[in-house]
Amino acid sequence: MSNSALRGSPSTVWWTHQERSVRRTVIVAGPRRSVRWRFSSSAHSPHQRGIAPPVWALNRRCRPARAVPEICPFARRKATSGHALRRAPRIPGRAVSAVNDLLASLAETLELPFWGAVLRATGTLLVGWFLASLLSRLAVRATVRLLDAQQTMLLRRFVFYGLLGGALLSAMHALGFNPAVLVGTAGVITVAIGFASQTSASNIISGLFLVGERSFVVGDRIRVGETMGEVLSIDMLSVKLRTLDNLYVRIPNETMLKSEVTNIGRFPIRRFVLTLGVAYHSDLDQVRRVLLDVCHAEPLALEEPAPGVYFDGFGDSSMNLRLLVWTARENYFEILNRIPESAKRAFDREGIEIPFPQRTLHMVSKPAAATAAPDPPPPATTP
Template identity: 55%
Template sequence: MTEQLLHWLQSEQASHLLKATILLLAGFVVAGLASRAIGRILIKNFSQHHVVLFKRLVYWLLLALFIASALKQLGFSLSVLLGAAGVLSVALGFASQTSASNLISGLFLIGEQPFQLGDTIKVGNTTGEVLSIDLLSVKLRTFDNLYVRIPNESLIKSEMTNLTRFPIRRFDLLIGVAYKENISQVRQVMLNVADNNPLCLDEPGPIFLFLGFGDSSLNIQFSVWAKRENFRDLRNSLQEEIKLAFDKAGIEIPFPQRTVYLAQQATPIQTEATEPVTQNNPV
């Protein structure tokens, strides 16, 4: 028994098995070291989530190369393995075209970095906070605490808005005042409201735009800037304060009005007349 074992250890088969084992162990070590090195290099320019994905990709690619070398030492033909892998890839490609498209789109998203974890984005009618960025999909949490999964292919093909990419945001308030109002007075009242609101930034300053003459009102756009974390509070507080300031100054915010003329049916001895009737539509 001992002689047979010694004879086998001295054989070429044992030598190949030893080399294959060494290659496998070296593969685990090299793949681990390379993935950690890639992580240290990329951490300065990419988010933690993207770094983890790149580390996994490098680890498994290097490990696959060492496994292929180990199999070659054991006598497996790489051409046969590559051929089988090619056939399998084609079959999987036809079976999972959507997944492959999402995978490629995910790589583009990781390289482009249009958003990061914690950002608030809007895709179509969905707005939410980014929870994870994976190779196949992006997960969001909406403001009403719903979990939404968006395929990466949809993100690449559609328009996406990052609401928190920059440190400040502008709020545009569209409002109308009655034709009898003094535009200069309206401007001063709105500027005073913005000046007294602590969430409004002084730089960039507020913008007052007279948009033109509407059907029932003088149309105005009043734009103010705020830090992105204060945007929602500013939007709510500013509108409430402007309404109170308008009421105090006697400035009217009109509702749509329509003037309807009703024609009366004339008798043979009467002439046709019209009587103007004004109808207010509070909608």
């Protein structure tokens, strides 16, 4: 870009020609401010290209008719510099285009092409991150009643990372990189990493099977081996659990796929089983009636399915019975403590004995044995 440096009165105007554009730039120099103007090539004759002689008269009568002040394209404010500036026109466009135009104008003013590309890439990333966050939340709100927690989480991540990846490609393109080459390079690197780390690839494939099979979702309470807890998330490599002791447990997807998983919170109701024993001299009809009265008096116990008492066999010191009570899933751990306490109080009130193993030792003392006479020697043998 070639610039003229002519000095004159406080309202001197210079005409300059930009090498990258057919438009011209007007600089209105005053004692306190300097404002750049642009004119299209059709507003002036060809002989005015380059450096034109200064114009000493600039007032209301001779102000340019097609002048456009070079300010932020989406700012709707009136810029003033004497009598020569006009209201900035409204330029429609998307948010990304507006930010890119602003940053490009700033970079052109500073005459720094490289930093202009950096500013455009930074603006693209910021706007892309904002749009990705906003649209992912809107997608979740629109489908919260149609999808479960796991599907909602997957949808939000898909929208967020998809838009963010698109913004990243646009930013790399602004810096001068070819997006097709970047995508191809990323694919080759992904394949190489997959072959180098077979465990990670196996966990990713297992995670896809877990999500597709839907044997458990986020919020269910499951038991894997000796570990039981609530599912926090099903990620690409592992499943996160929170145990009853408020511990954070991470289990690889491959282990989850190969192990036996018990989904405790899949169905709305659960059955509580209480095993107890009564003495052999107890009346079983009375025991059954007392236990059923305890279940009917418990407000957390369900009437349908009805509770039941079943004989479970003869023990070493007791007759074993099983009490089956159904309750809502969220009340299971509360009824786990209330039913045994109520049964113990009812047995004490009715005089029903709950035996426990006992062992009786009998000490028997024997009298001292009499002294016996010695045996006679054997007869001698003759040769």
